[in-house]
Amino acid sequence: MxxxxxxxxxxxxxxxxxxxxxxxxxxxxxxxxxxxxxxxKGYGDSLAEIVNNAIFESDTEEMVVVKDIELYSLCEHHLLPFIGRCHIAYIPNGKVLGLSKFARIVDMFARRAQIQENLTKEIAEAVEQVTGAYGVGVIIEAKHLCMMARGVEKQNSSMMSSVMLGSIRTNPATRTEFLTLVKMNK
Structure with a gap:
């Protein structure tokens, strides 16, 4: 090939x-x-291989947030890179995921041609699938070269996308906690 x-x-x-x-x-x-x-290379990866049984029993039901996971992907419309960071939160339901697996999940989906909105959804659904969490939240902030280096050429533009599932979507207090934690230390 x-x-x-x-x-x-x-x-x-x-x-x-x-x-x-x-x-x-x-x-x-x-x-x-x-x-x-x-x-x-993400097309050749599978969620089961990436997670590699790194799911552990835990009685915590408090929100876990992993911030600033860098990502590099390709816009499916122009095959130009978009570069950013991903923030993931979940509320465990008897299981926690090994910390490095969040970055590996982000990389698996980011290393494909797509739009940012779909990437955000794929990551959220994957975390929900492997953890069975009560709630999952994902926010991606990225700069798109298709917008910066061609077309309108707006150098300071960036895009934010979010997907919230379960209690992070339905419970306003939980949603606010997630959004507040993502903003901390910025």
Whole structure:
């Protein structure tokens, strides 16, 4: 697959008027193919493999928040990166998830071509699925190169998206607690 992808990158470079035999571009198609495969490696991951049984019994029912998980993804409309951070909260229902697994879940879904709104929903649903939590909240803040480097070229724009499930969605006090905790230390 890598050779086929590299061939397509070579064709793209030639179609935009580049000389793919010049020194600076000679190996670019292969490097670009390798980079794209890395940026989209989430397609080869599964939630079960990522979680790897790192779910532990716990009697805590207080909100757990993991903030500022960096993410890198690709806009499905232009195949340009969007870069940001993800905040995840959940209210355990007898089980807690190993801390590193939150970052791994974010990476698994972020390493695919998509829109930010869907990424936010996929992460929230995955956390809910593996933990059986009473409630889950996810907020993503990101800067999109499709908006910054082309089109309207707005350098200071960013996008926020949120998904709240269960008690974080339905209970106003719990929702406020989540939003307050995400804002802390900013």
């Amino acid at each position: 890598s050779d086929t992808l590299a061939g397509h990158y070579k064709s793209i470079l030639e179609l935009i008027g580049e000389d793919t035999s010049r020194e600076g571009l000679r190996d670019t198609p292969a490097r670009a193919a390798k980079a794209m495969q890395y940026l989209c």
